Amino acid sequence: MQRPAFLDLRRLEGRIVALFLGLLLLVQLGSVVLVNRSVQANAEASIDADLKTAGHRLERLLFQRVLRQHDIAVLLAADDGFRSAVGLMHQEAGTETLRDALANHAERVGAALVAFEDLEHRLVAGAGVQPGRFVGLAADLPEGAPAEGDSRLVLVDEKPYQLVRVPVRAPGPLGAVLMGFALDEDVLADLKGLTNVDALLLVRGGGPWRKPLSLEADKAPMLMEQAAQAEMGQNQARRLNLPDGDERRGRLFDLRVRGAASGVQLSALLTASVSEAIGPYNSLRWTLLALTLAGVVAFAIGSVVTARRISGPIGALARSAERLGRGDYDCPVQAPRNLGEVSELAQAFETMRQGIKAREADVHRLAFWDPLTDLPNRAQFVERLRTWLREHPQERMAVLMLDLDRFKHVNDVLGHAVGDQLLQRVAERLQAQAGSRNLLARLGGDEFALLFEGAAASQALGLAREMAQGFERPLSIGEQTIDVSAGIGIALFPDHARDADALLGHAELAMYAAKRGQHGVLLYDPAMDEGSQQSLGLLTELRRAVEQEELRLFLQPKLDLHTREVHSAEALVRWQHPTRGLVPPGLFIPFAEQTGFVRQLTAWVLRASARFAVEAEALGCPLRISVNLSTRDLLDAELPDKIRTMLQQEGARPEQLCLEITESAIMDDPARALATTEQLHAMGFRLAIDDFGTGYSSLAYLKNLPVQELKIDQSFVMAMEREADDRKIVRSTIDLAHNLGLAVVAEGIETATALALLAHWGCDEAQGYHLAKPMPAGQLPGWWQAWRAPEFRDSALGPLTTT
Template sequence: MPKTPEQHAPKPWRFVSSLLGQGSKEILGQQERRDNVLTIAPIGFVVALLFSLFNTLLAPYPLLGAIEAASALLLLLPAIRLARRGQHLRWAENLLMLCGVVVFGALVVVGGVGGTGLFWAYSFPFMAFFIKGQRKGWLWSGLFLLEVGVLLLALRGTALAYPYDPVQIPHYLSSLLFVSVIAACFNLLRSRFQEKLHEGVLANTATAQHYLDQLQFLALHDPVTKLPNRTRILPLLQDEIGQAQSRHGGLLVIAMRLSRLPEISNIIGSDATNELMQAITGTLQQLLGEGGMLARIAREELLVIFHMRKPQFDLEKTTQMVGSYNLDFEIRGFPVHIDYTAGIAVYPRHGASAEALLHKAEQSMLQALQHGQAATMYDASQDEAFVRYHYRFGRLRDAMAQNQLTQHFQPLINIRTGKLVAAEALARWFDPEEGFISPLEFIPIAESSGLIKPLTRWTIREALHQCALWQTDFPGVAVSVNLSVRSLFDTELLPMLRQLLQETGINPALVRLEVTESLMLSAPEKGLAILQDIVALGVRLAIDDYGTGFSSLGYLKHLPVQELKIDQRFISQLVDDRGNMAIVESTIDLAHHLGLMVVAEGIEDQETMQQLWLLGCDIGQGYYYSKPMPIDDYLSWCHHYQQQQLLGPLAGVDGDVDGPAML
């Protein structure tokens, strides 16, 4: 910072210059000046009235008493009123100073008791510098000094003036000047202290303001990309809606969920991940150019606002365009490819408020994520699906807490012997308000939430207890339970199985757990270890719905399973579809070569059952034998089926339609 002319001057002159008020700063605010007046004026008002009474009644100085009383009422009282109102502070200060000039001047001239009025006048310079500051304090002090000198010389020897010694007057005026210098020095020290304090306050305030600005920025922006966050983007999006409305255009609002960001962050580190996010947002901003806006509304979620010249758009082309962004980067030597899922909402088609468009874009993005699509456009039917999902989620949670779920059992029959070998336990839900709700609806809800864990525990516990109970009448008949991949990876599954086997005393070989072949794609090594632990308990394992997913023969030969269930979609059209016939035949052949039993589910007629017998299938399940039944109906069916078996190897739908169980 360049030095001022005063800073270039020698130190003695700088002191004199400062003493005279050169370069002094007006740092007192309105409130401080008001407080100063209200500190001095009330004290002066009380003291002036007291001395007025004293000089009028007790001492022979009625003129001095009248001057003091008049000054208190006409000068100090208005100054107090102006200061209290906070109005015309300069007038209040000047009234206070004028009162000092009049009263202290009168004290010097009249002299007071024994000429002591001279001593009271020494307080005026201190008051002047305190109230008016360094520069104006000298003006008032000089005015007072001039007033006192003129009055003493002009009124010397008259009846009004105290009879001072002629030698005393110049000495008194010199002492008054000296006191003024002392008062100026004290005020200069006070002013410098206030200036330093003020500068410190300003510096601290600037630092605090800097931090406040940072906090305000971070409250509205993402710290990594410096893009607007969710809080900031909503008003900005509302502004964009207003502009689009005025130009009769449209807006694309795109919610983008970045895939695998946490996994990538674990590999390349948090700093490199920040560089990656900056690279991603930089690329998208280049694609947008001046035609849109970008925000980061969550750790893995971005919001793109794209201007459209017209509110009309091509649904298919728009979705393809959004899903075609190429996000390939190299961060610190690591090649990184970012997949994403995008949901699209359009103004004005899908809403006219920022909240509505953002909500619908995110909802559409979740829909795309659920269906494995790169991008989807918002559809009003998604609202119904989301509402229904969350409503069903709440109802299912309550149903599980209130034991409203029941278990049905569907028999599994040995196709060659007609013998009942097992029953599959299936969860059923009858809601008091909606009635029967299909497992195809509530099982996916449980699997996509935390409800699958308690549902699996309940299913296994109920199935094992029922299987243990029917061993008295139907010894050797096993129970089969479906396990989702998520339940299979539950660390509490094995301890629970071990505990239930001990509680029920059931032979572990009578328990069959069915897992889908998707296990081969999600953590196969970990899944294989878990399956081996289950088999070590003596429990049998089956691959369910075989043929519906990406079947890996390499993994299949290593899995410790004993059964293979062919999905019903291949069984239902077995007789009429030569392709299905070839798939089923090769699957049975493959399973037998691997030492596995084959179960065909979805058998609905005798012709299908006979064809499966010819192909060498081991076990059948389906409506041809029986539909799933509550436990009491299932036990009755078992008794009836066994009686039929004693008469002859018969089977039929619900036990009503007879047909050969073996050829």
């Protein structure tokens, strides 16, 4: 006679029944023995974990509290009325106004102390509890926002306070505001609400434990006595038995205190009730026992029925899983009815199949379509382009690449939402012009590309110009009317390239060339690629030039037209390339400015100039070296500190250097440029405006800048002998500079007549090829000793002296 399947351990049904019943009996028998033992241990472990967490929560609450206090102090330091009170203190030699302001603010924000100290951390005025004592405790308290975890606690008369210090500037530093806030029961109440742990703040050391703060005033003495008897230390949990039968576990958590006496420590005694923790476990034990008895009976019957109902559908689910593993997401998974978890498992398989199928479709769309414009993206465009090239190797084709002008400005001014709408409208207009046959794609950002099938150069240029003309019609987005334009580059197949990547690269080069030259539409030319590769190679090698000492310092002397002596020179940089030879500065400096590498070049020139000035002075050739600062240099807030450090390292003085600033550098950010130049002027540097007359600067900025020198651009000087207008500009500039108290330097002197004219008009210094060409720095001392100034007389000028 064949045994039933649920009794056959070789069958799935038998194994399910035997396993489930055996495990249930084993677990329940073991739980009877272990549950009583583990309830107590688990409750205590849970309390210990809660106490440990509560200590960190308390520390975090104190840190958040001191952050809010710091924000209050920042508002006070920035308050115009308060800074006026500080100013009146200096003007009227009194502190009453300041003390009243401090008292009013302390009352308004609930501070126990508000004090103002000078730059030497001496008390100037204060209001509240013992200002002098708090200032002494805060001697090493840092200014500004507290670091993570720094609660800034101090003890005054065994009472805890939190201190913050904020500097006061108007605009220079005047002193600092010191604020103290008494620690109250609100912190303990917040901790109780967050962790259900009671806390008692106490002072240890130097005698019996003292209680400064507690929510349980009646139990605080007993808790401190129990904790002291248990010799509880930092991070040690102990059992505390109170006389009223309240069993607790306690833990000490030491708090960091500034300026506390030796051996004195502010600690938090954290306690939690063991009875409350064990209560839920008692009901759980009775519930578990009842469930065990009912479960053994019901499980014996239910496991047999369940095992029979599981074995059949599981086979069907296994076959469905195999289909999903093979990538077949079209065949639905049939869910058996009324099978509980098995039905849910079948439904989960079906949900998984549908989800995977939907995600496959989404991934495919995200991989090949642009979600904003609903156009093909770069990946699809490249794939379609490669497919077209494989299938039509003998046909002509053009790739047009388009990039919008000033699109970043639209995003910055009108917002990204308007920018997105603009891209959608542009996509619609381009799609209408391109037609349904040609593939239009958005490559990314504001770049679009078009695959123009069967197009020769004339047809591609015609369509590109039509697209460019289409941008002459403004786009209306909501209430905004936006004028946009674009640069379009064209690459032809097979004329310019035969593979997709090269065609896209050539079209992109032509597009950027069209944008730089504002041509609108430009056909690719191989010269574009050669120029960009050469520039990229130079920039790559330039990054190594400083480290490999390939840069050379050249100097061009400047003649003092009053004494006819050379007292200064302009610093110029040359690149001695190991294979290219001497690289002209016009080839690498513009690219250095574009990439930001010009800061490293300026630092090198400043250091080399300072070193040369020191060496030349030691040789009896004292010269002031002029160094040009770029726009990026002038807008660097750390520039004064960097130059100060460099001078200290080279042993040079500020008066040995003159820093030249271009007009464009000033106009990019006048306020920031003014702040930097004022710092450099205060350090003792001579400052000069370079290339004056070629920019767009305002005379108001020229009046306010702390400069001592003005350089007339050589474009005016070189043409003044033959152009009356240039003579008027040069002479007027000299008069203007002198009226403003500035010295004048003219560059580009190539003839004796130009030199005589400048001397006649009262120009202070001159430089140019007529006097000396730029020379390596090492040659200048010898040249300086042997050089004699040329003669120039006013009588030889004739009518040129009249403007």
